[in-house]
Amino acid sequence: MRGWGRFSVGASVVLFTALVLTRVAANEYFFFAGYVVLQFVVLATAWNILGGYAGYVNFGAGAFFAAGAYTAVALMKLFSAPLPIQLIAAMCVTGLMGFVIGAMTLRLRGIFFSIATVAVAVICETVVMNWSLVGGARGTTVLPPPPPEGFSSYARMLFVLMTAIALLAVTLARHIETSKIGRGLRALRDNEEAAESVGVPTLRLKLFAATASGALMGLAGAPFPLYMNFIEPTSAFSLNYAVSALAMPIIGGTQIWIGPVIGALLLASVQQIVTVTVSSELNVLIVGVLLVVFVVAAPNGIVGLAQKLHKRWQRR
């Protein structure tokens, strides 16, 4: 439990800053862009719980994100449920999806597991395409309610909400990493048979990691319809989410909770800038190229590079 004090002070400062910004900053675009960056922090952190700590590569992050978003839409259309209910329901649905994926790790490892996650993603997309309640392939419009008291616009409230979700995700990831769960996950990543034989409850750990990862991804997607005011399957299931969720932790570093956060903050900010100034295809290309470069040249990501530099500096 070392360092939790400092961590919670940092988290409170971040949340407080976000709240103050909604009062001070005038530019509405800042909140739209900031929301997207924070959403990627959640996705990257969630992906890393299963992918980085346990070594199971999930190519279906987009499906979890979209499942969260569509759960929210379905609840709005059916019962006009309020946002908190939508968040909780989305978390339950995608947590369950995560549990199912976790159960698949019983038989599937390595590339077989990854292909299975692609399969789950495409099947989910096909179901949504054929589901008329949530708009099918054409999509559907969602009207946001008036902004709650104390916020001048709905986007500002969503910005603070996403900040809180990101902090929750990072806290959970940090807890998993520093506790017994993290040690168990690392053990089974290095050698599953060996871990099992010395008494690590591999299945229970994998199920936990997959469920937590899935629930957080769904939570990242749940406010998405209200943020966009519109949702359609192609953009909700976009490959960009799957690639980013995997590329950001790998670029930042998968071994420690700050890695995905650094990767997401850096990459998503660059993406926002490039999308506005150059083109959205180019920013997708940047993610792909950076992913390959880091996988090849710096397997431990930015955090790994920093540690290496630090060591060299100490030795001098």
Add this chain to the structure above:
Amino acid sequence: MHFDLLAEAIVAGLMLGCFYAAVSVGLSVAFGLLDVPQIAHPAFLVLGAYGAYFLGQYGVDPLLAGALLTPVFFLGGLALYRFYHATFERRGGDAGLRGLAFFFGVSFILEVLLILSFGVDQRMVEAPYIGKSLALGEMRLPLRMLIAVGVALLLTLALSAYLSKTFTGRAIKAVAQDEMALSLMGADPVRIKHWAFAIATATCALAGALLIIVNPVEPGLGRLYIGRTFCVAVLAGLGSMPGTLVAGMILGVAESLVLNSLGASWAPAVAFGLLLLILAVRPSGLFGR
């Protein structure tokens, strides 16, 4: 469903299946025999299709274009494997995981490069055999499908013969069984793997040409073919060539039946659903080694 319709759907499915086998043989070699997590295989297929489209603008027949591009793809595959081997396989450790992320990145880059150079619109080619069809009693067989079936069978059977009859082909199968034993026999497993991976990539040129003959293509098509090609390769039993043909036909018929009963919008889920089923029930496939 009416009997005539059922028969027609099955015939269409079998033809489609031969085509699916052709697009999957390369993966059967790369993933099935060599254990390379070649998730970029469908991206190379789409690249081959765009190659045929590009040469088609200068009046080159798509099949000829596929044949012309085969050596180019062979060299590309050679280079890609050399790089993959040097950076991941030799280093060991969590190479599998990182190799997977590497190929995922490569396929993503290929897709975006295609979008940047050709746009997101669907593209098709022109050839004398596209658009015509052959009447066989009540049934109409599109000529482009017949051409695809012919080339697909030729490709699959040729590769199958190569792997079981020639010295290098047998060496490739031997690498899959026991790399250590092969090196004790005095053959260099790494060189054999280079050769095999290059062949696997080369098939994407011709199979990609078939892809654009059978249907119009768009850069994002690769994602759907991840399901189809891996479904066929896994169902075949990793590396079995006759198995690839049978598995392709099973998928083709299944897709054709769903297409005719539930509608086109459900078709993409068939390959992935079948894949999940196989992985859950019998991961070693029909003709597993």
